[in-house]
Amino acid sequence: MKALILLRAGELSLKDVPLPERKPDEARIRVHLAGICRTDLELYGGYMDFSGILGHEFVGVVEEADEPRWVGKRVVGEINLPCGSCATCLAGLGRHCPNRRVLGMLEKDGVFAEYLTLPLANLHEVPSGVSDRQAVFTEPLAAAWEICEQLHILPTDRVAVFGDGKLGLLVAMVMRSLGVELTVVGCHEHKLDIVRQLGIETVFADRLDRDRRFDVVVEATGRKEGLEGSLAHLRPQGTLVLKSTLAEDYALPVTPLVVNEINITGSRCGPFEPALRSLAEGVIDPEPLISAVFPLSEGIEAFRKASENGVLKVLLELPGD
């Protein structure tokens, strides 16, 4: 099969490789659509020292599995493969298993290929009303819903999302559904437009009133300036959600956190069920985030496109049958 392989940092290659071997607890899935995520670009840059087939956002169809009820099902899949037997797993924190493998990131080939394998325990069937172009957003949308799994955000809260990238906009869509007083702070007219059309207030970062304070700020810029701005616009005893890892090292100053009694919550992967429900029920429609769709055969060009400034989601499409 064709697959987009990261040989080493900075070296991507489209290759013919054998079909992945399926273990008894796994499904073999034919990929329909796959999404390029910022993490993929970082892996390309050397993050986590990964080599292998890239990609972790996908929607596809199960072609082979020991449990017959899965065969033929359209699925999305969780990306963490926990060991299932360590103390962390037994405490119900499998997504944080210290021995976990991670799809397309850590000791497990990813989804930028015609086929992938994944444990049945990781699969979620996609409801029929959800299109492939929506379902491929399930993983990042689950990461957005994770905020609500971690925090009780009040419908009366003033919430700001810093960042108008893919994740920031998905977080904004989730926050919009909570009834909160929501502001998205960004830098790109055409990106802010997407949420402005949903009735959400948007503001350019350099035009945000200095004195404006929020109860909750979600930092989704992944940049030092975004993190500094997020902290500057939190009220005392407010909550900062760290939704992005930072490319640069950053010294989070400790004393103001204590003096202003700030709460911080780091937030990563999330639950697939609410993500799929919000897609199925039409609460959230991520399709406007799609900037371009490439065939897998043009995967390297797709990667180049995804790394351009101003581009949102780039998808890889696999040939249908």
Add this chain to the structure above:
Amino acid sequence: MKALILLRAGELSLKDVPLPERKPDEARIRVHLAGICRTDLELYGGYMDFSGILGHEFVGVVEEADEPRWVGKRVVGEINLPCGSCATCLAGLGRHCPNRRVLGMLEKDGVFAEYLTLPLANLHEVPSGVSDRQAVFTEPLAAAWEICEQLHILPTDRVAVFGDGKLGLLVAMVMRSLGVELTVVGCHEHKLDIVRQLGIETVFADRLDRDRRFDVVVEATGRKEGLEGSLAHLRPQGTLVLKSTLAEDYALPVTPLVVNEINITGSRCGPFEPALRSLAEGVIDPEPLISAVFPLSEGIEAFRKASENGVLKVLLELPGD
């Protein structure tokens, strides 16, 4: 009256000064006992650029007030003097008022003197069963109770307190009352002894099992190594309470906070009511933390003593009548 005055960083002086002028909403209070806090030592070192009468922990008796019901009452007092009219105050966050003055720290003379003045709104009457030597701990004990005001700590949580200083031990006494599985991590045999005698598990920082993980860690060392250790011993999705400002600058690394979905809560001043109740009901007895008591006339020597390694609370006693 006699008062211990910080002239500038590093320069303390015992002086005769006029009685403080009392405003209509204030009480004039004759000090019985005052406590030297780590913050006082930091102010002495130049923190906040304060000059004036030092000190914010006290117990005393109201000698003069416009409301007669306060006169003769034994009181302790909250240290933040909010403006009462800004948006932060109106939101009920007076302790975080951006225009606040702070007793013995910021534009308000403190308590290392024969008399102080404080708004009646800041006063709390001390229940009769609570001794002066207990009541003088109300302010730092309130700061320990603040953790429970901010977080829902479960009785089944594994909680570690890092730091066996005054604040760490008070936090340990509060945590002990919550039914949690509690460990105090410290460096001083005789300090750890105080909480060990209360049945609390203690361990030397360098002997803490590397693999040990806690649901909640309270960092009360105020040192970089303590903060690093606190983070290293948190479980994924665990909560770190920052109870101390750090003397040094420290780069709190952002990426592990996101990857391990860590929660951080900065914690400062707290509610006096539960502190007084826990003293009155005998839930907490801070007296074993007293290392030495000096008359105010030996205030400079008391300060020297308080800054010695291994010393816990040093009190200043005012002459009775």
